[in-house]
Amino acid sequence: MVRTALDQPALELSSIKKSFGGVHALKDVSFKINKGEVVGLLGDNGAGKSTLVKCIAGIHAPDGGDIKVNGNNVIITSPEDARAVGIETVYQDLAKIPEFNIVQNLFLNREIKHPNPILGWLGWLDSKTMIKRAKKSLNRLNTRIPSYNEQIHNLSGGQRQAIAIARAVNWGADIVIMDEPTAALGVEQSAQVNDLIKVISSQGVAVLLISHNMQHVVETCDRAVVLYQGRSVADVAVADVTKEDLVGLITGATDAAA
Amino acid sequence: MSVQTLSLTQFKQIAFNRDAYIYYMFLGVLFFFAIILHDTAFLTVSNFMNIVKQTAPLTIMAVGLTFALAVGHIDLSIGSVVALSALVGALLLQYTGIPLAVAGALLVGITVGLINGFLIERLQVSSLLITLGTMGIITGIARQLTNLESVPIINQDFTYLFGAGKVFGLPILLIWTLVIGGLAYIVLNKLAAGRHLLAVGGSPAASRAMGIKVTRVRIYALLASSTAAALAGLLYAGRLHGARYTLGEADLLTVIAAVAIGGTSLFGGRACIIGAILGSWLMGMINNGLILSGFSTNEQMIARGIILIMAVAIGVKELKNG
Ligand SMILES: Nc1ncnc2c1ncn2[C@@H]1O[C@H](COP(=O)(O)OP(=O)(O)OP(=O)(O)O)[C@@H](O)[C@H]1O
Ligand SMILES: [Mg+2]
Numbered sequence: 001m002v003r004t005a006l007d008q009p010a011l012e013l014s015s016i017k018k019s020f021g022g023v024h025a026l027k028d029v030s031f032k033i034n035k036g037e038v039v040g041l042l043g044d045n046g047a048g049k050s051t052l053v054k055c056i057a058g059i060h061a062p063d064g065g066d067i068k069v070n071g072n073n074v075i076i077t078s079p080e081d082a083r084a085v086g087i088e089t090v091y092q093d094l095a096k097i098p099e100f101n102i103v104q105n106l107f108l109n110r111e112i113k114h115p116n117p118i119l120g121w122l123g124w125l126d127s128k129t130m131i132k133r134a135k136k137s138l139n140r141l142n143t144r145i146p147s148y149n150e151q152i153h154n155l156s157g158g159q160r161q162a163i164a165i166a167r168a169v170n171w172g173a174d175i176v177i178m179d180e181p182t183a184a185l186g187v188e189q190s191a192q193v194n195d196l197i198k199v200i201s202s203q204g205v206a207v208l209l210i211s212h213n214m215q216h217v218v219e220t221c222d223r224a225v226v227l228y229q230g231r232s233v234a235d236v237a238v239a240d241v242t243k244e245d246l247v248g249l250i251t252g253a254t255d256a257a258a
Numbered sequence: 259m260s261v262q263t264l265s266l267t268q269f270k271q272i273a274f275n276r277d278a279y280i281y282y283m284f285l286g287v288l289f290f291f292a293i294i295l296h297d298t299a300f301l302t303v304s305n306f307m308n309i310v311k312q313t314a315p316l317t318i319m320a321v322g323l324t325f326a327l328a329v330g331h332i333d334l335s336i337g338s339v340v341a342l343s344a345l346v347g348a349l350l351l352q353y354t355g356i357p358l359a360v361a362g363a364l365l366v367g368i369t370v371g372l373i374n375g376f377l378i379e380r381l382q383v384s385s386l387l388i389t390l391g392t393m394g395i396i397t398g399i400a401r402q403l404t405n406l407e408s409v410p411i412i413n414q415d416f417t418y419l420f421g422a423g424k425v426f427g428l429p430i431l432l433i434w435t436l437v438i439g440g441l442a443y444i445v446l447n448k449l450a451a452g453r454h455l456l457a458v459g460g461s462p463a464a465s466r467a468m469g470i471k472v473t474r475v476r477i478y479a480l481l482a483s484s485t486a487a488a489l490a491g492l493l494y495a496g497r498l499h500g501a502r503y504t505l506g507e508a509d510l511l512t513v514i515a516a517v518a519i520g521g522t523s524l525f526g527g528r529a530c531i532i533g534a535i536l537g538s539w540l541m542g543m544i545n546n547g548l549i550l551s552g553f554s555t556n557e558q559m560i561a562r563g564i565i566l567i568m569a570v571a572i573g574v575k576e577l578k579n580g
Contacts, residue, residue, distance in 0.1 A: 080469055097460035099527040108457055109468045111450045123450035
């Protein structure tokens with residue numbers, strides 16, 4: 001698989017700030033992600049990773065700083081805003097309806113309507129087209145699924161994660177954020193998700209991956225950004241550092257400037 | 259699709275599917291009564307038409323309640339809405355024509371549905387408690403409205419349209435059942451709106467994360483349940499040539515049992531309109547069979563309670579099995 005991280009920034013964050021009352025969760029976070037690049041967002045518990053993701057995904061409004069998507073300044077105040085500018089977030093256990101089958105989950109709230117204008121206006125579902133598209137998009141991600149009628153709760157954790165990722169990509173996301181996508185998965189399924197991340201980044205999608213697992217970061221990420229007490233303190237190419245270096249940066253033992 | 263051989267697992271999936279229970283129940287009960295009541299009029303077309311006519315209001319209520327259950331709510335106020343809507347319709351018919359009377363009656367349902375919906379969302383209290391409260395209020399209003407007097411309806415067109423009429427030789431109450439059932443089936447199974455109702459019932463948090471307006475969807479569901487109950491009130495008034503505060507009073511248990519036995523989950527996320535219709539016909543058939551066998555009203559009530567518990571037991575077992 002050829003992966004070429006282009007030197008075109010998909011997402012640029014500068015001086016993002018966010019406080020909750022007296023708690024300064026984010027003091028100054030700046031970094032960028034290029035198209036087709038996988039960036040690991042690292043940091044100790046409470047460093048501000050989830051808060052940052054929520055600021056980008058439109059769940060929190062940042063108190064300060066700028067977000068640029070494809071070079072343009074954007075203001076994101078709701079999940080819809082984030083989606084509208086091409087940012088999709090994959091949550092560990094959210095965004096899946098257990099009773100729904102794969103296709104119904106993939107197209108939830110983005111159903112394809114019947115081509116007939118009247119039926120379409122009524123919201124009549126075009127199930128055939130949705131099944132066809134679902135197959136196509138899962139095939140493109142090399143994901144094998146037993147049957148498209150399978151209810152989500154019968155799938156393995158890895159397969160479910162694949163569906164969530166497929167859904168994000170399906171909607172033409174340019175930027176996919178994943179908050180610990182492999183936290184609840186076994187070794188083999190984590191490897192599947194890692195492969196999937198490589199596939200989507202090779203298709204030009206920028207990925208921001210939050211993980212506590214250094215092995216996965218080293219395997220999947222091009223760069224790693226480290227948050228320390230609400231600040232981005234390091235931005236390194238993963239190839240240039242060891243796992244121990246990363247751990248040092250996360251715990252604050254290593255001074256990033258050095 | 260090409261010709262397929264049915265594997266054993268596929269056969270099991272179809273035969274033991276939750277949605278299929280209602281068909282077995284229906285056939286089983288039919289068979290049972292057909293045998294023990296073989297020397298009565300049980301197994302005749304006219305008896306079945308009677309059952310359908312008698313249960314038409316129940317069926318409409320069951321279809322409406324399916325929407326509330328789909329989003330994970332319950333609506334206990336539907337019985338009281340039946341009474342108030344019937345009374346309002348009957349009273350308005352004394353002063354105006356059918357359109358305004360029908361609109362007034364339906365407005366009762368719409369208002370109650372919106373109030374239920376807003377209160378549940380605003381106070382974040384379970385629908386069980388809120389609709390129990392509104393049930394009390396509406397029952398009180400219905401009793402107050404005419405001082406426990408019943409209101410006769412002499413408008414022939416009204417009693418034709420909502421009771422005795424026939425279309426193409428079929429009872430108009432059957433037509434009402436099929437039209438409302440058909441519309442509900444389409445909404446729940448064919449339209450994006452139904453998909454969203456079920457999504458909200460399946461996982462509100464996930465629905466919200468996907469951008470579905472969860473609050474709005476839930477309010478619509480309660481609106482549907484209550485408006486259907488108001489229509490059921492009109493059907494009662496039409497068939498009985500009048501309205502009384504007791505209408506719908508005893509229906510709640512029957513309707514919940516009918517919907518539950520029809521395969522709709524009492525915990526949200528799964529709904530089956532055909533099951534709700536068959537379920538209420540089943541309840542009607544059981545009632546009819548029990549009457550023909552000489553059982554009293556009290557014994558029928560016990561039977562309904564048992565059926566509800568059975569239906570819920572099946573549902574809970576399903577839930578545990580994942
Ligand atoms: N909604 C909130 N209200 C108040 N404080 C918050 C809120 N969300 C986060 N915080 C605080 O902000 C800081 C950063 O939290 P955050 O969840 O972003 O950390 P994290 O890096 O994701 O940690 P973890 O690795 O444990 O998930 C913490 O001190 C946390 O207590
Ligand atoms: Mg976190």
